[in-house]
Amino acid sequence: MKAGHYCIKWKLATSLFIFAVIVLSMLFNLSVRTYLIHERSYKTVYTDYRTTLNSDDLKTLSVIEDIRKDEGMWIVNSQGRLGNQMGEYATLFALAKLNRRQAYILPEMYNYLAPVFRITLPTLKREEANRISWTNYWLHDWMAPEYANINGKYVQLTGYPCSWTFFHHIRDEIRQEFRMHDHLNEEAERYLQKIKGDRKNTTFIAVHVRRGDYVRVMPKTWKGVIADKAYFEKAMAYFRNKYQEPVFVVSSNGMDWCKENINASMGDVYFSGDGSEGSPGHDFAILVHCNHTILSVGTFGFWVAYLVGGEAIYLSNFTLPESEFRKLYKEEAANLPEWMGIKADLSPLLNHH
Numbered sequence: 001m002k003a004g005h006y007c008i009k010w011k012l013a014t015s016l017f018i019f020a021v022i023v024l025s026m027l028f029n030l031s032v033r034t035y036l037i038h039e040r041s042y043k044t045v046y047t048d049y050r051t052t053l054n055s056d057d058l059k060t061l062s063v064i065e066d067i068r069k070d071e072g073m074w075i076v077n078s079q080g081r082l083g084n085q086m087g088e089y090a091t092l093f094a095l096a097k098l099n100r101r102q103a104y105i106l107p108e109m110y111n112y113l114a115p116v117f118r119i120t121l122p123t124l125k126r127e128e129a130n131r132i133s134w135t136n137y138w139l140h141d142w143m144a145p146e147y148a149n150i151n152g153k154y155v156q157l158t159g160y161p162c163s164w165t166f167f168h169h170i171r172d173e174i175r176q177e178f179r180m181h182d183h184l185n186e187e188a189e190r191y192l193q194k195i196k197g198d199r200k201n202t203t204f205i206a207v208h209v210r211r212g213d214y215v216r217v218m219p220k221t222w223k224g225v226i227a228d229k230a231y232f233e234k235a236m237a238y239f240r241n242k243y244q245e246p247v248f249v250v251s252s253n254g255m256d257w258c259k260e261n262i263n264a265s266m267g268d269v270y271f272s273g274d275g276s277e278g279s280p281g282h283d284f285a286i287l288v289h290c291n292h293t294i295l296s297v298g299t300f301g302f303w304v305a306y307l308v309g310g311e312a313i314y315l316s317n318f319t320l321p322e323s324e325f326r327k328l329y330k331e332e333a334a335n336l337p338e339w340m341g342i343k344a345d346l347s348p349l350l351n352h353h
Helices: 002-045 055-071 082-098 107-113 126-130 164-177 182-196 214-221 229-242 255-261 281-288 299-308 347-352
Strands: 073-076 135-138 154-158 202-209 245-252 269-271 292-294 312-316 340-343
Touching: 073 082, 082 107, 082 154, 082 164, 082 299, 182 245, 182 281, 202 229, 202 281, 202 299, 229 245, 229 292, 229 312, 229 340, 245 255, 245 281, 255 269, 281 299, 292 299, 299 312
Parallel strands: 073 154, 135 154, 202 245, 202 292, 245 269, 292 312, 312 340
Antiparallel strands: none
């Protein structure tokens, strides 16, 4: 009888032990899943997680922060207007990926790009960035072999990089980063449909005319010129000869000059927007929805042509041989090989000298 009671007790104890093991295993698996969920979401909530997670979540996330910080953080300076900001973003995106580091952008860059594009890199709060001792790494405006092996966990890329040589190998990803918001796409499509009118075989040509400070800076500082009337006439003639019904959509930060120097008498030229440098998103969206591009000097025009695809004509050889600008700028790194260059007329500079 005692042996029977002992056997029952042993079986009960064994069952309780097995049940405890099963429960502990389930709890362990649940904690691991919770950790992984927080780890995946960390990238997207980095800038505001402390206002959305409870105290237990924060304890778990503090561990993840230590892991993430051990991998390092890369950022890039936020300099210039839209075209520069896009170049800096794309270069950071590509070089961080190449060096297997996590890229972050500063709030200034987010504020410039996020209203226009569906960018995905997480934003690092300014107060967090100020607490980190960064290694500044200056970049040329073209890819160099050493950029594939940049040392440092906390690196701030500096300069004004905007060359396809940094990121063309991941072009599809860059194009995804620079997808525009729906309302901008819709406005652009409505505008182009409106100016299309009754045309049946329309080919839209984006024309970006960079003027502004370049009118003064290029000749005085860089011994160079900007695109003139003759350049645009040659470029537009190319498309008029090739396509049945070309429509030229002109955007500029010097629209008065454009209306005086670009011949619109044939009815195929439309001057788009007011060229405001404070809100360039609308003009950019319209140009990017075109089929081909005529660009002048500057990063804004580069990005229009790069995202449009199709054919592109650019101004080439626009500085004198002794210009200091040639130390900062390589024409072959600034324009895709398949784009077509038209040489600038340097005679105004030669006559001046």
